[in-house]
Amino acid sequence: MAEELLKIIDLEVSVDGVKILKGLSLRIKSGEVHAIMGRNGSGKSTLAFVLMGHPAYEITKGSVTFRGKPLEELNVFERARAGMFLSFQYPQAIPGVQVGKFLRKSVQAVRGSAAGSAREFRTELNQAMESLGVDRSFLSRYVNDGFSGGEKKRLEILQMLLLHPQLVILDETDSGLDIDALRTVAEGINEAAKTAGCLVITHYQRLLDYVKPDFVHIMLDGKLVKSGGAELALEVERQGYEWIEAEVA
Amino acid sequence: MGKDEARDAVGDYRYGFHDPENAVIKFDKGISEQVVRDISALKNEPEWMTEIRVKAYHHYVERPMPDWGNMGLLNSIDFDAVTYFLKSSSGTAKDWDDVPEDIKNTFDRLGIPDAEQKWLGGVTAQYESEAVYHSIREDLEKQGVLFYDMDSGLREHEDIVREYFCSVIPYSDNKFSALNTAVWSGGSFIYVPKGVHVELPVQAYFRINSENMGQFERTLIIADEGSSIQYVEGCTAPTFSTDSLHSAVVELIAMKGATIRYTTIQNWSTNVYNLVTKRGVAYENATIEWIDGNIGSKLTMKYPSVILRGEGAHAEVISVAYSGEGQHQDAGSKVIHLAANTTSNVLSKSISKNGGRSSYRGLVKVSPKAHNCKINVVCDALLLDENSRSDTYPTMEVANSSCRVEHEASVSKVSGDQLFYLMSRGHSEAEAMGMIINGFFEPFTRELPMEYAVELNRLLEIEMEGAIG
Ligand SMILES: Nc1ncnc2c1ncn2[C@@H]1O[C@H](COP(=O)(O)OP(=O)(O)OP(=O)(O)O)[C@@H](O)[C@H]1O
Ligand SMILES: [Mg+2]
Numbered sequence: 235m236a237e238e239l240l241k242i243i244d245l246e247v248s249v250d251g252v253k254i255l256k257g258l259s260l261r262i263k264s265g266e267v268h269a270i271m272g273r274n275g276s277g278k279s280t281l282a283f284v285l286m287g288h289p290a291y292e293i294t295k296g297s298v299t300f301r302g303k304p305l306e307e308l309n310v311f312e313r314a315r316a317g318m319f320l321s322f323q324y325p326q327a328i329p330g331v332q333v334g335k336f337l338r339k340s341v342q343a344v345r346g347s348a349a350g351s352a353r354e355f356r357t358e359l360n361q362a363m364e365s366l367g368v369d370r371s372f373l374s375r376y377v378n379d380g381f382s383g384g385e386k387k388r389l390e391i392l393q394m395l396l397l398h399p400q401l402v403i404l405d406e407t408d409s410g411l412d413i414d415a416l417r418t419v420a421e422g423i424n425e426a427a428k429t430a431g432c433l434v435i436t437h438y439q440r441l442l443d444y445v446k447p448d449f450v451h452i453m454l455d456g457k458l459v460k461s462g463g464a465e466l467a468l469e470v471e472r473q474g475y476e477w478i479e480a481e482v483a
Numbered sequence: 484m485g486k487d488e489a490r491d492a493v494g495d496y497r498y499g500f501h502d503p504e505n506a507v508i509k510f511d512k513g514i515s516e517q518v519v520r521d522i523s524a525l526k527n528e529p530e531w532m533t534e535i536r537v538k539a540y541h542h543y544v545e546r547p548m549p550d551w552g553n554m555g556l557l558n559s560i561d562f563d564a565v566t567y568f569l570k571s572s573s574g575t576a577k578d579w580d581d582v583p584e585d586i587k588n589t590f591d592r593l594g595i596p597d598a599e600q601k602w603l604g605g606v607t608a609q610y611e612s613e614a615v616y617h618s619i620r621e622d623l624e625k626q627g628v629l630f631y632d633m634d635s636g637l638r639e640h641e642d643i644v645r646e647y648f649c650s651v652i653p654y655s656d657n658k659f660s661a662l663n664t665a666v667w668s669g670g671s672f673i674y675v676p677k678g679v680h681v682e683l684p685v686q687a688y689f690r691i692n693s694e695n696m697g698q699f700e701r702t703l704i705i706a707d708e709g710s711s712i713q714y715v716e717g718c719t720a721p722t723f724s725t726d727s728l729h730s731a732v733v734e735l736i737a738m739k740g741a742t743i744r745y746t747t748i749q750n751w752s753t754n755v756y757n758l759v760t761k762r763g764v765a766y767e768n769a770t771i772e773w774i775d776g777n778i779g780s781k782l783t784m785k786y787p788s789v790i791l792r793g794e795g796a797h798a799e800v801i802s803v804a805y806s807g808e809g810q811h812q813d814a815g816s817k818v819i820h821l822a823a824n825t826t827s828n829v830l831s832k833s834i835s836k837n838g839g840r841s842s843y844r845g846l847v848k849v850s851p852k853a854h855n856c857k858i859n860v861v862c863d864a865l866l867l868d869e870n871s872r873s874d875t876y877p878t879m880e881v882a883n884s885s886c887r888v889e890h891e892a893s894v895s896k897v898s899g900d901q902l903f904y905l906m907s908r909g910h911s912e913a914e915a916m917g918m919i920i921n922g923f924f925e926p927f928t929r930e931l932p933m934e935y936a937v938e939l940n941r942l943l944e945i946e947m948e949g950a951i952g
Contacts, residue, residue, distance in 0.1 A: 286907050289899065310906035311915075319907075326904035330922025336908075339918075343909030376922070393908065 236263040239301055239401045239431040240285075246295035247277075247284045247456075253294070254280045256456035262431040264400065269434045269442060271470055272453030278435045279323055281453075282405045285433075286320040287313050300401065314344050317400030321390040321407045323435075327378040333389065334359075334373035337396055344397045362395040365425075366418050383410030391422045402426050403433045408441040420444030439471035452478050508570040512695065513563045516540055519665045522568050526634055526668075529641060532648075539654035539664035546658040549784075552842075553811050556782040560756055565697040565728050567666045569611040575632055576616050586610050593719065595688050598934060604683030605630045609700060610690050612668040620683070628681060628712075629674040633701050636672025643674060647703055651734035651762050651790070659758040659784075663699045663732040670700030670731065675710040675741075684713040684746070684932055691720035691727050691755065702733040706741035706769075713744040715932065719779070722752040726781065729755055735763030737771050739793065744772040748935060750942070751779040753810055759785040767793030767822075774930045775802040777812045778942060786844055788817035791825035791853075798827040803927040806839030806871070807946060815844035815876075820853040820886070829860040832927060834920055835871035836946070842874045847888070849881040856886040864894045865923050867916070917944035 240262040247255035254277045262268055272278055284291040285298065287310040298305040300318060308316060328336070337359065342349045349355065363370065366388050378386050387407050394402055404423065408416055423432065423445050434445060442450075442464065450466040451458040452475070459482045460466065470478075508525065510518060519540045523533040548557055576582045579596050590596060590608050599606045605619035607630075614632030623630070629640060637644045654664035671687050691698050706712055720727060729751060737743045743763060751757055757780040763771040773787035789798035804812035818827040833841035843862045864873035875892050897919050905915035921928070921940045928936045 286903075288903050309911075310903060311909050311911050314907055314909040322904065322907075326898075326901045328901060328905065328919060328922055330925030331918050336918070340908040340910070343914070376925075397908070 236265050237301065238263050240433075241299045242296070243298075244296040245284075245293065245298060247280060248292050248294050249280065249290055254456050255284070257296070258456065258458055259296075260451065260458060262401065262433060264429065264431045265427070266449070267427050267432045267434060267445060267447045269436060269447040269450045269467060270453055270458070271436060271450065271467060273475055276453045277456040278453055279405055280456075282320055282323075282403050282433075282435060285403055286310060286318060311343070314397075315346070317398075319394050319397055319399035319402050321387075321394060321402070321404045323405040323409070325378045325386045325390055327376070327381070329376050329379045331377045332373065333375055333377055336377050337373075337393065340393065341396050358396065362392055366392055366395075366422060367415070368392055384412060384415050387411055387419065388415065391419050394426055395422055399426070399430055401431045401433070403435070405435045406437065407434075408436050408438060416441065417444060439467050442467045454479060454482060508568070510566060510568040512566050514540070514565070514567050514666065518567055522666055522668065525568075525570075528637065531645065532637065535649065535654065536665050536667075539661045540666075542655050543658060543661035543665055546655075546661055548658060552784055552813050552844075553782055553840075556756075556811060560726065560728065562728075564695050564725070566693065566695055567697050567699070568668060569693060569696060570613050571611050571692070572613070572615040575614045575635065577618050579616060582608075582616050586615050589690060589692070590616070590688065593688065593690070593717075595686075598686070602683060602932065602934065603686050604681055605685040607632050607671055607687045608690070609669045609687065609698075611692060611696060611698065614669050619685075623681060626679045627676040628679060629672065630685060631672045633670040633672045633703065634668065636703070640672070640674070643705065644672065644703065647705060647734065647736060649734075651736065651764050652732055652760050656760060659730045660732050660760040663701060663730050663760070666697070667699045667701035667732070669698075670702040670733075671704070671714070672702070673704040673712065673714065675706045675712045677707045678709045679707075680710065681712040684715045687714070687716045689716065689718040689729075691718075691729065691751075694723045695725050695727060696720075697728040697730070699729075700731045702731065704734070704743055704745070705736045706738060706743050708738045709740040710738075711742040713746065715746045715748075715935070717748045717750065717935075719750050720752045720755050723754050725754065727755045729757045729759070729780075731759045731761075733759070733761040735771055737763060737765045737769035737796075739767045740769060741766075742770040742772070744774060745787075746774040746931060746935075748776045748931075748939060749779060749783065753779060753781050753807075755780045757783040757785065759783075761785065762788040762790065762817075764790045764792050765796035765798065768795040769793060770797040770799065772799040773802070773816065774927065775800070775814070776927060776931075776939065777802070777804045777814050778939070779810075780812075781809065782811045782813065784813045786815045786817050786846075788819070789827065790819045790821060791827065792821050794822045794824050796822065796825045798825075798829075800827075800829045800831075801927050801930055802831050803924045804831075804833040804841045805943065805946065806833070806835045806841045808837040808839060811840045811842070813842040813844060815842070815846075817846040818848070818858070820847075820849040820856045820858070823852065823854040824856070825853060826857040827859070830926060831862045832865070832924060833863075833873055834865045834867065834923065835873050836867040838870045838872075840872040840874075842876065844876045846878045847881070849883050849886050851882045853883050854885045856883065858886060858888045860890045862892040863923070865920065866894065866896050867920075913947045914944070917947040920947065
């Protein structure tokens with residue numbers, strides 16, 4: 235039986251004293267792909283940040299465990315080392331830090347002794363870059379510094395492939411990608427989803443054409459108000475959210 | 484050893500050492516005309532040098548302290564407590580095996596002999612007042628490159644030294660250039676003949692090892708027409724509860740079409756006052772580059788300068804300063820455009836942490852005759868916490884309207900979102916901070932020889948550890 239990776243029970247989260255998540259529950263097993271859709275401002279990124287441990291987000295109620303361990307016991311970097319990965323909606327630029335060195339250091343930090351030799355790393359890196367259609371010149375550029383929107387997203391997926399996470403949270407990784415990039419990025423996600431659990435935050439059905447979700451959840455005002463299979467995403471694509479709001483009200 | 488004994492030793496020295504292995508000379512604390520004369524006599528210097536020293540000494544005494552900068556710290560220097568001359572080895576060895584054991588161990592620990600074998604064209608290692616080791620690769624020697632410690636340079640090539648000594652920085656330039664000229668000892672003398680390119684960097688390493696020591700090295704580099712050289716200096720000192728003083732003077736002369744790159748990694752312990760005057764003059768189409776890193780010291784006041792004297796000359800000043808607890812880096816640059824079509828590029832970056840203070844003091848001056856100059860000055864400061872401080876004091880005196888001058892300055896803080904991003908990739912907060920500040924300094928670090936770059940990055944990462952609660 236697949237391992238239960240993430241267990242969120244009745245989670246409430248505030249930022250700057252404003253309650254954003256208002257009682258959210260979700261369970262993700264390894265190998266499962268969960269999609270979350272919802273209007274702008276409904277709290278999707280908040281969920282992603284709180285799972286990864288952003289200090290600005292305060293859990294006021296409920297619990298989250300990752301592989302049975304309460305997440306509040308783990309610092310941000312410990313969550314990463316424990317196998318969690320967040321692909322950011324807005325990845326940060328780190329001027330002066332070269333992508334190549336950053337990737338190597340991150341792989342060493344996250345995978346520790348399993349990171350392999352410099353040569354093994356290079357082989358893996360070359361493969362991953364090729365599969366994502368990332369140019370070698372990327373490696374000497376500075377992390378996300380002056381990157382186009384699509385380039386930033388590709389770098390996020392490149393990191394995901396190299397860090398071998400168990401739980402992948404993708405916050406609008408499909409936004410800003412051209413159609414070819416979307417396909418390659420989706421292939422990357424499918425690769426990761428063979429072993430990991432995936433939480434895919436998206437606005438568009440388009441991505442879900444390539445990445446087949448096992449579950450689709452609709453977030454409304456800080457809660458998951460409706461869950462279903464892949465067909466729910468198609469429904470939202472056709473009709474928007476109003477009918478769900480009407481249902482909930 | 485007291486002054487009288489020192490003078491006995493001077494007598495000894497004049498007639499040659501009988502037992503050079505154990506010759507150690509330490510002057511009493513404090514400075515006087517006699518001390519200055521004793522140093523000169525001990526070195527058996529020509530009359531003219533003694534005279535300059537004495538004149539410089541009197542200028543030093545009469546010259547008031549600067550009335551700008553960190554006057555509180557400047558005025559707390561106890562000049563009477565300083566030892567102005569200390570000789571710890573009988574002479575300058577050409578072979579590390581001939582350097583006294585304990586001193587050799589020190590440089591071993593600093594990795595100097597190792598670096599020399601791998602990637603340097605020549606090395607001079609100064610311990611307290613004098614060079615204890617000095618060597619140059621044979622091929623450079625064959626090409627006529629002169630590389631000496633300054634004392635030997637004066638002995639072997641008095642004519643050149645006499646022509647250029649104090650020619651770029653007169654002793655009367657400031658109080659500390661006067662002090663240095665009065666009591667200078669050690670430093671490097673380099674002459675690169677016409678058209679010779681010294682590919683491997685030449686390195687000087689300065690080590691203060693005693694409490695209350697004053698180190699006053701003097702460096703003179705002349706690159707003749709069409710030649711080039713890269714000079715790298717490093718420095719360290721042990722931490723004592725009392726202060727030491729380091730006050731150097733460096734003069735560079737780049738003749739027509741020559742290039743001099745002078746790289747410094749200043750990492751004095753935080754009980755060292757570092758008051759240094761560095762200036763170069765660049766003739767037609769020559770380039771002078773100051774790559775200046777200030778990491779250590781209690782107070783640094785240093786503004787590497789370039790006088791662009793010939794048409795088409797270029798100045799490059801890339802500097803970084805790191806100020807931690809109790810430190811003040813008052814650094815910057817001066818560029819004087821005296822000729823047409825001269826260009827200058829100044830990039831200054833500073834990081835302040837734990838109440839540390841960084842100041843950028845810059846001067847750009849363009850004479851009426853200097854047509855079509857291009858000047859670009861960028862100053863970026865990064866503050867790591869609320870109680871640290873950064874100031875910029877830029878001065879522009881542009882007397883020619885055909886010049887293009889660009890100036891940018893910024894002060895920023897490390898953002899929580901940057902830290903979070905890096906930490907989400909498995910890096911601890913200290914590691915994330917280390918990455919951000921190394922990235923911030925990268926435009927400087929990438930100009931360093933690789934070994935230095937690695938060392939600097941490591942140093943800054945260590946600085947970040949324990950800094951985060
Ligand atoms: N510091 C803050 N103070 C107050 N409200 C905040 C703060 N940060 C975020 N919010 C609010 O929290 C809500 C949820 O934001 P979040 O970024 O999670 O939305 P989202 O579902 O990811 O939206 P999008 O689809 O636009 O990415 C928004 O209304 C936002 O304005
Ligand atoms: Mg969002």
